[in-house]
Amino acid sequence: MEPNQMYHLFNRGNNRGLVFFKDKNYSYFLNKVKRHLLPHVDVLAYCLMPNHFHLQVYTKNDFDFVAYGHALKIMLSSYTRGINVQEGRTGSLFQQHTKKKILTNYGFVCFHYIHQNPMRTGLVSKMEDWPYCSFNNYFKGLHDTICNHNLACELLDLPIDPSEFYDLSYQVINYNGNGSTTDSFSS
Template sequence: MQKIEPIISDRFYHIYNRGINGENLFAGEDNYFHFLRLYDKFIHPIADTYAWVLMPNHFHLLVRIKEEKEFDFTNPDRASNSIGAPNLTGFQNLSGLKPPFQHFSNLFNAYTKAFNKRHARHGALFERPFKRKLITDKDYLRQAVMYIHNNPIHHGFCDHPLGYPWSSYAACVSVKPTRLHRKEVLEWFDDRANFIAMHRRSIDREKIEQWLKI
């Protein structure tokens, strides 16, 4: 049985999960947008986001859990600096300090409730517990970013990361304001040009998936 990583402040995690029994998590554009709205509400206050992708039946996130003193429950005017998706409303205030894993559970529970109501279904939507992998090595941070952004290519949705709308790749190469930690991501690749060039290279998916135990 795979060990379940605890979620600790000031640590990087690759967080990922899929629909229960392989079911789709997203049936249309409105589902993707709603998940990202809830992500802004529940996760942005307690975690910094470095990369993400939403696939029809699974997702990947690369985050750093904030220290408690960094938790931010203020409400921004607009979400023009969201994590990369357009036209999101600002996240709402949350009350109380809950452990970080609880915020992720609240996200998945809130999304499941809305998805079930929208699509007239019942029961669990996500596999439990949600998967997470602690990352302590800079090389694996780079590998995780490329793995996440190239996921749509691997699954045949596009030929280039820019061809898939539900990931952070476009926000990384854009100059538009974003709450995604783009500056740090580009620094891991030295600069924007190298970030783009390295995303064109093949990555050892088997090695990464073995490490993640996907």
């Protein structure tokens, strides 16, 4: 990873197991992201689902890969420790390596894919119904979240107006004809 680059980061539970067991786990994870990753990257979008997570990030000017790698490791291991205590379990919660894809030409597509993920998998019928995703932060104009809204709008040419954002988000859904959607960012 290099400074001033956009990436899609994602990981899932070992053996596709759960990583979020209770509602409070989602906010606990976001607090870990805020504490450990925000010093290194700006979050543009996120979606936390029961057995995996997606983050779209933009590396900062002073990005240090070694420091970021350490922060990511600490974030995931400290989250895992908390969940293991809560659930009375042991061992790794996540797959060994968090995947990353550079988004040179696909930032806009990835941004919307991340927000559509709960709907694509059948968890909800509308994006705004999934509370553990940055979609509602943009749609409702909330700027006190972990996402850097201004940077996302600038980099991805997104509308600032919440209702325009909402309309655009539903316009970019790509259905493949049989009721399901197609994508190239699945984890």
